[in-house]
Amino acid sequence: MQKIITDNTYFSPKDTLCCGQMFRYRPHDKGYLVFSRDKACYLYSADDKTIIECEDGEYFHNFFDLGRDYGEIVEKVRSFNIPLLLKAANICKGIRILNQDLEETVFSFIISQNNNIPRIKGIIERICEALGNRHTFGGLEYHSFPSAEKIASQSADFFKGLGLGYRDRYLPKAAKELSAERIEAFKALDTPSLKKALTRLCGVGPKVADCISLFAFHRTDSFPVDTWVEKVYREDFHGEETNRAKINKYFTDTFKDMSGYVQQYLFYYKREDM
DNA sequence: CTCCAGGCTTTAG
DNA sequence: CTAAAGCATGGA
Numbered sequence: 001m002q003k004i005i006t007d008n009t010y011f012s013p014k015d016t017l018c019c020g021q022m023f024r025y026r027p028h029d030k031g032y033l034v035f036s037r038d039k040a041c042y043l044y045s046a047d048d049k050t051i052i053e054c055e056d057g058e059y060f061h062n063f064f065d066l067g068r069d070y071g072e073i074v075e076k077v078r079s080f081n082i083p084l085l086l087k088a089a090n091i092c093k094g095i096r097i098l099n100q101d102l103e104e105t106v107f108s109f110i111i112s113q114n115n116n117i118p119r120i121k122g123i124i125e126r127i128c129e130a131l132g133n134r135h136t137f138g139g140l141e142y143h144s145f146p147s148a149e150k151i152a153s154q155s156a157d158f159f160k161g162l163g164l165g166y167r168d169r170y171l172p173k174a175a176k177e178l179s180a181e182r183i184e185a186f187k188a189l190d191t192p193s194l195k196k197a198l199t200r201l202c203g204v205g206p207k208v209a210d211c212i213s214l215f216a217f218h219r220t221d222s223f224p225v226d227t228w229v230e231k232v233y234r235e236d237f238h239g240e241e242t243n244r245a246k247i248n249k250y251f252t253d254t255f256k257d258m259s260g261y262v263q264q265y266l267f268y269y270k271r272e273d274m
Numbered sequence: 275c276t277c278c279a280g281g282c283t284t285t286a287g
Numbered sequence: 288c289t290a291a292a293g294c295a296t297g298g299a
Contacts, residue, residue, distance in 0.1 A: 020280060109280075116279035119297065165295025170282080205282050226280040243289095244281090267280075 001138070002057040008050040010070035012094025013043045019095050019268040021215050023108055023121045024128070024145070033137070035128075036063055037101045038144035040137035055137070065096045065218070076258055077265065084236050085262065088269040095264055098215060102183060104145045105216040110170050110203035112211070119163075126162045127151075151175040170203030177201050191219045206245065220260035223251040232266045 013032055017025045024035040031044025041054035054060050061067070074093045078086055107127075112120050124145075131150050132143030152175035159168040178201065186194055191213060198209035210224035225233075225244045233239040233247050241247050255262045 110282090112279090113281040114279065114294080115281085115296085116298080119279080123296095160295085163296065165297095166293085167282085167295080203282065207281060211280070224280070227278080228280065271280090 001053055001055065004052040004054075004057055004061060004066070006050050006052075006066060008045050008048055008094070010074065010093055011050040011064070011066075011096055013045055013050060015092060015094040015268065016064070016096045016098070017043075019092070019264055020117060020271065021098055021211075021264065022100060023117070023124050033140070033142075035142055035145075036060075037104060038133065038135060040135070040140075040142055042138065053138075062099050065099055068096075070096060073258070073261055077261055080255070080258075080262075084269075085265065088265040091274055092265040092268050095261075095268065097218060097220065097260055097264060099218055100215050101145070102186075102212070102216045103148045103178065105212050106174065106178065106198075106201065106204070107145075107148075107151065107171060109208045109211045109215075110174060110201075111164065111167060113167065113203070113205070113208060115167075123163055127159075130162060148175040148178045167203060173202040174204065186217070191221050194219065195222070206248070210248070214260045214263075218260075221252060221257045223248055223255065223259040223263045225251070226267070228267050228270050229263065232270045236266075236270075 017032055017034065025032045028042060029044065030046065031042065034041050034043050039054070039056055039059055041052050041060050043050070043052055052060050052064065074089055077089050108124055111123050128143040128145055131146035131154070135142055135144060151171055154172055156169035156172060159171050164171070186197060189197060194213050194217065195206070195209045198204050198212050199206060204212070207224050207226055210222040213219040214222040214224065225248045230244065230247060239247065239250065241250065251263065252259050
């Protein structure tokens with residue numbers, strides 16, 4: 001077992017996990033158990049430290065984006081000098097934008113459409129239990145997130161049985177569309193082209209594409225606009241637009257390559273009703 | 275009962 | 288091209 005110890009000023013387990021960018025975690029002991037792909041870690045804070053215990057330190061170092069200076073990012077966000085954002089940055093400075101597995105992110109956010117977070121978490125858990133491989137971590141049993149190939153081999157009815165509702169047919173279809181060549185081609189694209197390419201996948205529209213480009217490709221010039229962000233835009237930025245594409249343009253034009261960080265701060269701030 | 279959730283596909287205009 | 292209807296499910 002490896003142990004990664006970091007300062008917790010810019011790394012809060014709770015805020016990083018609960019801000020809506022990932023769904024596979026649960027409270028455990030002093031912190032949380034976190035699952036990504038076929039891997040697991042135990043994440044917790046003690047005194048002024050945040051600690052990761054896991055078998056694959058390299059994987060989770062990258063997963064939690066530990067190579068990046070978040071003090072610098074928070075300062076850049078503060079420098080926009082927007083009162084609401086100053087407040088949000090203080091509360092959310094412990095959020096790290098994760099580097100998540102591409103396939104897992106694609107399927108997870110297809111499921112997220114017109115859905116709420118507790119139910120999304122439940123659906124993903126049932127998918128892992130039904131199709132994932134069994135693993136153990138520190139004596140605890142868990143299931144991996146299934147491969148695209150495995151998802152592609154299931155019927156829409158199978159997913160309906162897991163409670164996906166009308167999204168049942170999107171998963172196998174998107175899984176078949178996710179070829180290795182296509183995934184490889186994604187990496188070379190700039191963010192607007194990547195977003196367009198992701199939108200070709202069944203069940204992936206502009207908002208989900210923004211989430212994938214942010215949480216799997218770390219494209220921080222993406223700004224996903226969902227119902228909560230729309231609420232922030234209306235109520236706090238006093239925006240007039242109702243078209244989500246235009247709201248997206250307003251935010252990305254304003255925040256450029258800080259868009260992803262700002263979006264997460266605003267989303268979390270609004271959803272937690274702080 | 276209605277309304278809403280990290281919106282999308284399909285169809286109509 | 289844009290706009291709107293239709294969509295499963297479960298909790299408030």
